[in-house]
Amino acid sequence: MKVAVVGAGAIGAYVGAALHRAGADVHLIARGPHLAAMRRTGVSVLSPRGDFTARPEATDDPAAVGPVDYVFLGLKANSYATSGPLVHPLLHDKTAVIAAQNGIPWWYFHGLPGPYTGQRIESVDPGGAVTRTLPPERAIGCVVYAATELAAPGVVRHLEGTRFSIGEPDGAVSPRCLDFSAAMVAGGLKCPVEPDLRNDIWIKLLGNISFNPISALTRATMGEIAGHDGTRELVTAMMRETLEVAARLGSRPGISIERRLDGAARVGDHKTSTLQDLERGKPLELDVLLAAVVELAGLTGVPVPTVRAIAAVAGLLAETTARTPAAADPSNPSSASNPSNPSDPSSQDTARSAP
Known part of the structure; x- marks a missing residue:
């Protein structure tokens, strides 16, 4: 099995190291001091x-790697549309692309029976740019429940969790999913093949859609948000609205709002990835978390006033941040990527699972 990890930051390098330990032929695509150290x-x-x-x-040269069996995408979802130069040299006719992303994926309606089959979500696939770069038939979805960070160039600190749930958009338990799962398990990770990965997507999104933008707007940690009466009520409202959208689309995640809130409270003094990106002057990954749910709410006729309000103010924050990005700190290994380059193969430097 030949695997290329595009975006070999904290999560990507962790997955690549595990697969290599299992005997896979692994190639990490990265840049800068992190690449030099690896x-x-x-x-x-x-x-x-x-x-x-x-x-x-x-x-740092995908062309030197050539075609592979699997591309594991560790990039932020907002860079998928421009990832062609990194991904296309790695493809052959049957190459699968495993997209380890937060939020609603561009392939969401691919292979999904019902009235929205084949529907494109403009907020995550503007003008079809992501679909043209990453055809949905290549996609294997992946929901990450592991928490990692770059302690230094070439050094990944694994904090908690080893589960990477994967699944086909059409729900098939395919040989390509089973083969990749077996390699991940051999490397010491959990990698269940889910017949309906969309339930996992919504479970994780419940935390991301609420805690991530609120943390960026308030500069508060997850524990602080969960422990404050006003923001806890705000999170609850956002989660209820999000669950209603999921239900209209046929998904009923098996988790309660209180359990999600209690999980966030237990995480405590942790900054979400969106707040970390804000502090580093990086683009904020909000389209797949917020704008997509607002769009899906419009599609299904679900009123989501709280989600819309937070999406509006967080969207303005993202715009103002993009106009005045902070300079990368060369002393901080987590700022080694170039915030002005969305196709930077090291752009996902830090990742942490939602509670």
Whole structure:
């Protein structure tokens, strides 16, 4: 099995190291000091489950890797439309693209029976740009429940969780999913093949749609948001509205709002990835989290006044931030990527699962 990890930051390098440990032919696509460190000493994983070092190939040139069986996308979803130069040299006729993203994916209605089959979601696939770059038939969905961060170039700190749920858009338990799952499990990770991955997408989105933008707007941690009466009520309203949209689309995630809130409270003093991006002057990944749900609410006729209000103010924050990006701090390994370049193969430097 030949695998390329495009965006080998915290999550991507962790997955690549695990697959390499399992015997897969792994190639990490990255850049800058992180790439130099991985070329020099490999990927060092620091984990409560046991530290290890893997030495997969690492490069900034996908053409030097050539076609692979699987492309694991560790990029932010807002860079998918411009990822063609990184992804296309890696493709052959049967290459699968495993998109490890938060929020609503561009392939959401691909293979989904019902009145919206084939519907394109403009907010996550503007003008079909993502579909042209990453055809949905190549896509394998992936919901990440692992928490990792780059402790230093070439060094991944694994904080918690090892589950990477995957699934076909049409719900099939396909050989390509089973083969990839087996390789992940052999590398020490959990990788269940879900017949309906959309339920997992909505479960994780319940936290992302509420805590991520509110944290950016307030600069508060997840624990602070969950522990404040006003914001806890705001999160509850956003989650209720989101669950109604999911239900109209045929998904009923098996988790309660109180459980999601209690999970966030237990996380405590943690900054969401959106707040971290804001502090680093990076583009905010809000379209797949907020704008997509607003669009789906309009499609299904669900009133989502709270989600719309937060989407409006968070959207303005994203616009003003994009006009005045902060300079990357060369002393901080998590700022090694170029915030002005959405196709930077190291752009997903930090990842943490929602509670």
